[in-house]
Amino acid sequence: MTQPESVVEVDIPVAGTPAAAVGGTAPSRRRAPWWLWAATIVVLVPVAVPILFLAARALGATDAAWNTLWSFRTLRLIGRSFVLTGLVTASATVIGVGGAWILARTDIAFTRFWGVVFALPLVVPSYVLALSFVSATGPRGLIADVTGFATPHLIGLPGAWLALTIATYPYVYLITAAAIAKIDPALEEAARSLGASPSRVFRTVILPQLRPAVGAGALLAALYTLSDFGAVSLMRFDAFTRVIYAQYSGRLDRTPAIVLSIVLVLVAGVFIWGEQRTRGKGTYFTRSAMRPPARHQLSTAQRFGAVGFLGVTATIGVLVPVAVLLSWLWRGITIGSDLFVPWKAIGGSLTAGALAAALAMMGAIPIVILAVRYASKATRWVERSVFMIFSLPHITIAIAVVAFTIRYATPVYQSILVLGLVYASMFLAQATSAAKASLLQVNPALEDASRSLGKGPIATYLRVTFPLMARGLLAGGALVFVTTLKELPATLLLSPPGFTTLAVRIWSAADEGLFARAALSSLILIGVSILPVYYLSIRPKHVLDT
């Protein structure tokens, strides 16, 4: 989280004036309409149920649970998770923002190709990334096989750091890229015409305006890292989630795991609070019509560096995992393994992803409007709860939902509807982050104009606000879609019997050491996720058309 903090210390040329409170002039002082709150509360029910259920269980926890918590080792593991999360967030932010700036604001060639490839690691489940890194490195790894040059084994903190940086920088990149496209180029041009160097323009003009987007992306990266289990366990890095999973699977008494999960939420709270604290009170919308920005002309050396940066990142994030997967698949084919296309799992994944994305987009609308147009203490708690559930280990959420629905909602137990609601609430933070970043860039004067022309508030939201934030919302939906495709623990426990997804197929096959099958499902998963990623990546260009 060090990156975003440094951002706000920079002088904010547009936004620094005290009068420019969030939301501009009048709207912030207006009270939120009751129906906006009503809709938000409905959305928050599936978010709050697991959190409250866990809190209730933790209150009735046994002594053993509290003893686990206070053991020295537990505290040390919290520290380790904290360090890993800090490192990953810093590197993911640098890579994500750097990539977004190069692709949106320089005259580098093949931006579409790079845009898609650069975002692609988003769709590779972090456990597949970690597994492929483990398999590619070392004296008998794929890299040694192909190049004859043995790399050291990638394990522990460096391994977890690399795998999770690759898994999370696309969140920063995509949200930042969407925001960069909407920055008014007039400010940069003014700065440049006054003699500021390109790097100074980037630091003092562009970065401060990107603050909400970078912060949102960095927070998603941080919380993803904190709750990740697949990559840290394969990299054999002792993170806090490992203990939580171990306590779940190794005990009849599940309260210790619940108490530890609550602690994880509190740790996540530090990051959430930090992000909210460092948020500027600036405005981020432009008041004038926008022109496409002039692209910075790179010198030969700079071009070399930029292409090298994109190329190295794409090689580690895309080429290495895909090469490892192909080598497993190839080996399976040559020895005649029983391979088949998992059609049912493809159907299951698409159903799950589409349902989760649709529900999350709908849920994000009232929350984002509240948070941006009627920011208050209460709305900050709404946002916090959305990030809290994002930071919980999925197994914890899944068991809480099992316990809750079997008691109080038996008819919908193990239904696809509950599964969709759980996905949507777990990943709601991605939808709200993307949509919020885009709504912050909509000038509320447009809404005021609509109202002054006699439109009611609902008509204004439908006709003015909603279309303007739709792109960000769709980006959020696409993020939720690809994240849902990677989800495993909740899918396993909450889906109807017989329902399966590609992530389940990968887990099942890899768990049994059937790597050729796991590779086939992984490659299909990457394949079906390319379309939403393609949409996410080319979207910033389209923004200018609207």
Added chain:
Amino acid sequence: MKRILALGLAATLLATACSSSSGGAGSITLYSGRSEDLVQPLIDQFTELTGIAVRVKYAGSSDLAATITEEGDNSPADVFFAQDPASLGTVALAGLFEELPDDILSVVPSRFSDSQGAWVGTSGRARVVVYDPSVIAASEIPETEDGFIDPSWEGLVGIAPTNGSFLAFVATKILTDGEDATLTWLEGMESNGSPTYPKNSPIVAAVNDGQIPVGLVNHYYLLRALAENPDEPGANHFFEVSTAGGLVMPAGAGILATSDNKDAAQRFVAFLVSDEAQEFFATETFEYPLVPGIEANPLLPPIDTIPTPDVDLSELATVLDVATDLVAQAGLL
């Protein structure tokens, strides 16, 4: 946007329709802690044979045991088919299993089933030492797992301390050697800096890749790796004396007391201990068949020659929490 919403809605309706269309008298719901890749072909055989449809929920054995205990009297499951005796024991301790009829229990030697008849063992999984013979000779491997806490094995022995099979071994060691000896062993492994893995298969992969020379795993992961790539260097070593480290753990199945289709559920469990299914476990999953007369994979020593420790498998679940505590206390968790 509208299109996406419509698509999502249509998909939901379709999926709901699909999930409610199966069901009825001729079907059971199975919670399987054994993975789809292993057992789905066997389940398909059962359906073909009996006409009974099986709706399967696949997940980790311990996660499903937790799910079943949370579900309690409302569980939609008819049968729980699990990978390890501790998960089965968790459900048995909660009193959620129906006692199995004798004609199912009597097929399998009683030491591989619950002593109260709550679940029956369906296949055997032996704890072994996987090693790389090009680095370490079989004769260098100690007599029991206790030898591995010697400092000469520092950093060399891969373990999966959070894995269900490893915990079942620790629970067994508690029952055979006592808590103190078990903690001493775990602490020895920890102070030796034994590399830890999330589960068995990456240990076998690490041995085959030359990252570590030795690992404590279940016997069949190596056989599967060899089936995918016959050039893998690893080999299995079975302890020659009776020790917790040479435990043969059964996978097994039980019928939920809340099942509303116990006849079909019994036919399914009976099928798992039929000759046909036992042959399947021997040839397809490389496990030990438990029904006498069915031969195991020729690469394996006969199950009767493995000096497995003398423990009541039903008791494993009662010391599971202690096992996890000891693993945590030793700093391996």
